Amino acid sequence: MAEQEKKRRQTRKERILDAAEALFARHGFEGVSMRMVAERASVDLALASYHFGSKQGLFDAVLLRRAEVLNKARKAALEECQRTAGPNGPTVEAIIDAFLNPMLAHGYEDDEGWRHYFELIGQVNSSTEWGGVLMTRYFDPLVRRFIEALEKALPDADPADMYWCYHFLSGALTLTFARTGRIDHLSNGVCHSDDMVGAYKRMVPFVAAGFRNLCDKSGKS
Amino acid sequence: MAEQEKKRRQTRKERILDAAEALFARHGFEGVSMRMVAERASVDLALASYHFGSKQGLFDAVLLRRAEVLNKARKAALEECQRTAGPNGPTVEAIIDAFLNPMLAHGYEDDEGWRHYFELIGQVNSSTEWGGVLMTRYFDPLVRRFIEALEKALPDADPADMYWCYHFLSGALTLTFARTGRIDHLSNGVCHSDDMVGAYKRMVPFVAAGFRNLCDKSGKS
DNA sequence: TTGACTTTTCAACGGTTGTTGAATTTACTC
DNA sequence: GAGTAAATTCAACAACCGTTGAAAAGTCAA
Numbered sequence: 001m002a003e004q005e006k007k008r009r010q011t012r013k014e015r016i017l018d019a020a021e022a023l024f025a026r027h028g029f030e031g032v033s034m035r036m037v038a039e040r041a042s043v044d045l046a047l048a049s050y051h052f053g054s055k056q057g058l059f060d061a062v063l064l065r066r067a068e069v070l071n072k073a074r075k076a077a078l079e080e081c082q083r084t085a086g087p088n089g090p091t092v093e094a095i096i097d098a099f100l101n102p103m104l105a106h107g108y109e110d111d112e113g114w115r116h117y118f119e120l121i122g123q124v125n126s127s128t129e130w131g132g133v134l135m136t137r138y139f140d141p142l143v144r145r146f147i148e149a150l151e152k153a154l155p156d157a158d159p160a161d162m163y164w165c166y167h168f169l170s171g172a173l174t175l176t177f178a179r180t181g182r183i184d185h186l187s188n189g190v191c192h193s194d195d196m197v198g199a200y201k202r203m204v205p206f207v208a209a210g211f212r213n214l215c216d217k218s219g220k221s
Numbered sequence: 222m223a224e225q226e227k228k229r230r231q232t233r234k235e236r237i238l239d240a241a242e243a244l245f246a247r248h249g250f251e252g253v254s255m256r257m258v259a260e261r262a263s264v265d266l267a268l269a270s271y272h273f274g275s276k277q278g279l280f281d282a283v284l285l286r287r288a289e290v291l292n293k294a295r296k297a298a299l300e301e302c303q304r305t306a307g308p309n310g311p312t313v314e315a316i317i318d319a320f321l322n323p324m325l326a327h328g329y330e331d332d333e334g335w336r337h338y339f340e341l342i343g344q345v346n347s348s349t350e351w352g353g354v355l356m357t358r359y360f361d362p363l364v365r366r367f368i369e370a371l372e373k374a375l376p377d378a379d380p381a382d383m384y385w386c387y388h389f390l391s392g393a394l395t396l397t398f399a400r401t402g403r404i405d406h407l408s409n410g411v412c413h414s415d416d417m418v419g420a421y422k423r424m425v426p427f428v429a430a431g432f433r434n435l436c437d438k439s440g441k442s
Numbered sequence: 443t444t445g446a447c448t449t450t451t452c453a454a455c456g457g458t459t460g461t462t463g464a465a466t467t468t469a470c471t472c
Numbered sequence: 473g474a475g476t477a478a479a480t481t482c483a484a485c486a487a488c489c490g491t492t493g494a495a496a497a498g499t500c501a502a
Contacts, residue, residue, distance in 0.1 A: 175392030
């Protein structure tokens, strides 16, 4: 009973979040009006302000909602691959896989919400206005734990090299999952933005090779 | 005389372009008003509409202005490295270097205009709204020539692998040159977004190793 | 200086923006 | 059913938006 009531209450609120997510992803923060959100959510204009305080509050709520889910999934994947690893800890590939796989597990096909969310992340991540603060607040704490794991897998790596390598990974990752359609045009249909499995299977060895080349001093001259 | 007059005419027009470039880079297309541009350029509001037709026309002009310069520099660098290469053509590293070096040559330090431009490119590239069409129109024709060169350096590569590798490169590149400040926060000051030389020196071997790992079948099992 | 032209300014248009206070409806407890 | 608080609607605010037509200023050739 209280369940049914809660469902109803969340229905409107989450409809607003879903609508805002889709619109912010496509048009950016300033390109979306509260009226567009309200109309898409089939809701009165004033309701979004009531629930989230302001347009900025709505934007933050959209960003935070799935960040928590994704962080939990990544944390679990990292701990899992650390538990099943040998005495030397997980390999570079296994750590990168634990970082990427949770995104694929939720977002690689039907789920419209996650697709919009990654589209939004792609924009926020490469925005000077918000990229420096929002991404830091939401994702960096866990990212540091992934980098620590990588430092164990690549013992005598220069920390600066390590951070730059992660930065390259971050750029490739967010652009790919944003699914902008660029690769479709460039490749004349040979590759598809929506082929997340194909992208994922190539991204892991690509960045792993990059990490190894820069951060693995043991096998080099 | 006609020179001096032309200087004056271009002064206002280019002041508008510079102002728009800086503002679009930071706040995006919708986040900038013609009044903001006019004020920053110390110019009447109506003048921007007069010179560029519309806000969209101004945006396109900003994007196109330096795209032409960059494309010419890249084209020259590619042809130069092909001319000085051996009979087998240039190496992967040399081709990637020809792609990255022109950006560094202009934008790695003082030049405020180029810094704003790369900041803008970072946003446009990862935008679903414009990334698919604008970047294609302005940059893809030359990108295809770079990919052709890479296909000669990596003869038996799967074209799909090649396009995905370039896509990863594109993501890493645009994010890095956008200088969002993310890596400063993440690394607690160990790395700096403004250290373009450091980023460049690491990016070339990073992506070259990725290309080799995916596209070089000759040396693998 | 006259005349033709481009550039710049001024003022204003209709339309959209985010937010809010008050009124209304809904949900649930006692 | 009365009472309470949350949820939703309505109407309106002042501020800002991009664009434009007409007037003014500037430029240069003849």
